[in-house]
Amino acid sequence: MVLVNYIVMCLIFGTTFLAIKVGVDAGAPPFFSAGIRFFLAGLIxxxxxxxxxxxxxxxxxxxxxxxxGLCLTFGTFATLYWAEQHISSGIAAVLSATAPLLVMLLQTRLSRQKLSAISWAGCLAGLAGVTLLLLPGLTFSFSVLWIAGCVAVLVGQLFYSAGAVYSRRVSQQFKDVSPITLNAAQMMYGGVLLLVISAFTEQVHTEFLFSSQAVFSLLYLIFVGSMMGHSIFYWLVAKTNPLFPSTWLYISPLIALTLGAVLYQEPLHLSSLAGGLAIIAGIVMINLNALKQLVSKKAPLEHAESPTK
Incomplete structure (x- = not known):
């Protein structure tokens, strides 16, 4: 059951980037649709x-x-939704995979610890990967908005990394509160902030609600992406350990790149593919010690699976 839920979670998170792209291309206002998504998902x-x-x-x-909510939902997804007006869902997914790298750098800065040689190599590989991802926009068809979209996603990951570090302290402060409840509360706040910025920056017309693609995208992101995906994530945390479910970040970007190219005819340059692989390799190198610990500790997984056999 653990393995099945893990695969489902990776597929869900890997498809949300394309779902966002479909909704935005169908005319859904980015901030408004993001706000509705997270507020309703959190409220339910x-x-x-x-x-x-x-x-x-x-x-x-x-x-x-x-x-x-300001960091994990508002800052992260305001930039992501805006960016997907100008970049492909696959590129957005791979750039979002830089979050663990940024979390590690922020934690290292706050704790004043030194990075290992393999971690520094991972950082350089990640930086090289981001550069390779940006090359198509610079060499094939230069677009200021394309570059701005890539930068926006990276800025969003700065928000996410700060929120991830802060949320760990919050979860320790509220030990008696379910992680699902904490996530729901922050999604509600993030959704409200997104709706506020939408009120000041967007003209929301109801025409997009008559688009089947926009409506499907919104419903999918609310019920499958936010509610189902995050609930499975926290279920896996409870049944196994915090590290195992987080490895979706190594898999979902490749799913998003493939789906975007196959189902949505998004361009996939060789340099972009190489950049995506370099970023993921860098993240694996940075988290190599933690991954070794995960492989060596099989007992929690076996214990979690036994009741379902």
Missing amino acids: LFAFMVWKKQARVSLLLRKEMLLT
Whole structure:
């Protein structure tokens, strides 16, 4: 059951980038559609947890939920949704995979620890990969908006890395609160902030609601991407360990690149593919010690799988 859920989660997270692209291309306002997605997904999950008596409404009054939502949802997805107006979903997915690298650099900076040689090599490989990804926009058909879209995704990952480091402290502070509840609360706040920026920057016309592609994209992202995907993620964390589910970041970008090229005819230059592989190789190198620990600790997985056999 663990393996099945892991595969489903990777497929879900790998398809969300294309779903965002489909919705944006169909005319859905980026900030508005992102805000609706996360606010409704968070609201439904939070209401369910309250109904199950595993959450209290008073949690929404804590500033920690606002700050986490500002980074993990608002900053990360405002930039991603805007960027996918100008870049392919595959490129967006691969650039988003730089998040673990940025988290590692931020944690190292805060803790003032020195990086190992393999970690520095991973950083250089990741930087080389980002450069290779940017080459098509510079050499084939120079586009300022294409470059801006790539930079926007990277800026979003800075928000995510800061939010990830901060959320670990928040989760320790709220040990008695389910991670699903904490995630639902921050999604609600992030969704509200996205709707606020939409109100000031976008003219929302209801015509996009008559587009089957836009409606399907929105519903898919709410129920499958946000609710189902994140619920499986936290279920895997509970059944195994925090590291194992996070390895989706090594797999989903390749899924997104393939789906974008096959189903949506997105351009896939050899330099972009090489860049994507270099970024993923860099992330693996940076997390090599943690991955070795995951391989050596098979007991939690076997224990988690035994009840389902």
